Amino acid sequence: MDADGDRLRYFVLTYDRAAMRVLSLSGHGHDFTGAVLTLTRRVQEHRRHPAVAVRLLAASDLPDLLARHASLFDGLSFPDD
Numbered sequence: 001m002d003a004d005g006d007r008l009r010y011f012v013l014t015y016d017r018a019a020m021r022v023l024s025l026s027g028h029g030h031d032f033t034g035a036v037l038t039l040t041r042r043v044q045e046h047r048r049h050p051a052v053a054v055r056l057l058a059a060s061d062l063p064d065l066l067a068r069h070a071s072l073f074d075g076l077s078f079p080d081d
Contacts, residue, residue, distance in 0.1 A: 008058040010035035011065055014042045015076055018051040022078045027062070 007030050014023040024042070028035040039056045046052035055072075059065035066073050 006060050009061060009065075011057045011059065011062075012038045012042060013055045013057055013072075014046065015053055016049075016051050017053050020075050020077060022076050023052065 009030060010028045010032055012024070012026045012028070012035055014025075015021060016023060023046075026035075026038055028038065035056055039054055042054040046054065057065060057069060059068050
C-alpha cells in the first residue's frame with residue numbers, strides 16, 4: 001500500500017542501459033506473483049546481455065509510476081511503434 005492507503009500496481013520495466021531505450025514495460029495490476037514471474041522471464045531472456053536491466057516497480061497507476069521514478073524515465077526513450 002502507498003501512503004494514501006491505495007493498493008499498489010506492479011510494473012516490469014526492461015531497458016537497455018547503454019542505449020537508454022525501453023525494451024518493454026508491462027503492467028500487472030495488483031498481481032504481484034504475475035509481475036515476479038514476468039520479471040524472472042525477462043531476466044532469463046536477457047541474461048546474456050549485460051547492458052539490459054530489468055526492474056520491478058510499484059505505483060498507483062502509470063502516471064504515478066512515471067512521477068515516482070522520474071529520474072529513471074527522464075533518460076529513457078520509448079520505441080516509436
